[in-house]
Amino acid sequence: MVSRIIPVEPFDLVVFGGTGDLARRKILPALFRRFCSGQMPDGSKVVGAARSALSSEAYRATVSTALKEFAGELALDDAQVAEFCEHVDYVAVDARGEGGWSELAALLTPGSVRAFYFSVGPGVFSDLAKGLKRHGLVEDDTRIVVEKPFGHDLESAQALNSELAQYFDEGQIYRIDHYLGKETVQNLMAVRFGNMLFEPLWNAQYIDHIQITVAETVGVAGRGDYYEKSGAMRDMVQNHLMQLLCLIAMEPPAQFEPDAVRDEKLKVIRALDNVQPHHIVRGQYTAADGAAAYREDVDNARSKTESFVALKCQVNNWRWAGTPFYLRTGKRLSARDSEITVVFKDTPHSIFGPEAGRHRNELNIQLQPNEGITLNVTIKEPGPGGMRLVDVPLDMSFAEALGPSAEGTPDAYERLIMDVIRGNQTLFMRDDEVEAAWAWTDPIIRGWEARGDVPKPYDAFSDGPDDAELMMRRDARAWRGLDK
């Protein structure tokens, strides 16, 4: 397959928090891979910025080490790494201080596209926005990329939105959710809106229910301070799972354009019902199989923070009335598996009789670890012995269907960073979307707090608390097994 790369003009990208974990593991490797694909034209610059006093030379050495560790095979080519590092500089700037801004300004090219990636803690976001404006670094073609968490609740998200709005237009603010940069997530839109086959069936009349699962095997060790104040609801459901739900449930936008898509997503969030307490299960992992308990990981023997959430919700509109959406996410589960499953209804009548068993079409969209889409269809099992039915997958695994592309499937961060450079906000969350998502999440969290709700224990590396299974069983349904 011939890869079609849309060229970009030279740009400057400043990574605030350029020495941090996210920069080393994701942002710099993503930039390096785009560089290797020819998407960093001469004259482009990557500037790391943080408080630590470092020379550009020393920073290039850390970048090169990070690339060797996290950028895969491409980084085995020392010459290529060295060439990329020629684009890299470093400036010591405290987002809350006065020093370093003019040195930073001197490195940037006036008139070029300029992006500032806020890969710093959320407490620094508004100071950084203010600092950039106050020190004259914001031009017409300037964008900021804001990492999660975007607020802690509706009030803090509104406050952050209005602070950022003092210094930047909404069209300059890119609130990143890396789930939206995944190839399969975009393919979901291609499958839904590029085919005649699915959309006529994409409603409550033909779909029994939809499941969205984001399961992780990792615990929270190392991020305990942050996670303890956040929990799975704020860390995963309010952003990643809600965004996936929006893309699955939204009406066709008139064009594949930023505001057309975001308007439709917003309508979905606003149509969500208030989740009833008995439609939510919270869990917290306990020690098992050599893994410590959540409470040890966060060093709080009485923690009531959830590391697992499963919930049932409804999108109250014409298309979806009566079709439940089941969302589930957790840490220290039995597999790393992110997927969406659309379970279609039974045929209205089985001409094959009860002995043929129950067969349903399922569309499974795998986001992690392997990206791909599978449609289960029911066929006759080959051979004699009567009409025995069996479900077989029609597999749309990208690697097999399309062949390996010259550059492999780009990582979500690669795609999203290049969207920022191109000025395409389609895959970034708008201010009203983020606020609507918090407005839906807040009452759920407040209810837990008011009731002193304690999460149900579940063994590390299990499939979560039994109550999550029970919730499904009450509806005569079952979670799709995690892909191990």
Ligand code: NAP
């Ligand atoms: P981190 O490892 O703690 O790094 C923070 C970075 O910010 C460091 O480079 C630090 O360097 C710099 N910094 C801190 N205060 C600063 C200030 N006042 N002015 C300038 N630079 C400052 O954090 P991280 O894990 O990379 O996370 C960064 C952001 O991404 C956070 O908002 C986090 O929630 C988000 N995020 C991270 C991940 C992840 O996997 N790591 C995933 C999703 C979202 P100095 O101390 O030298 O200033």
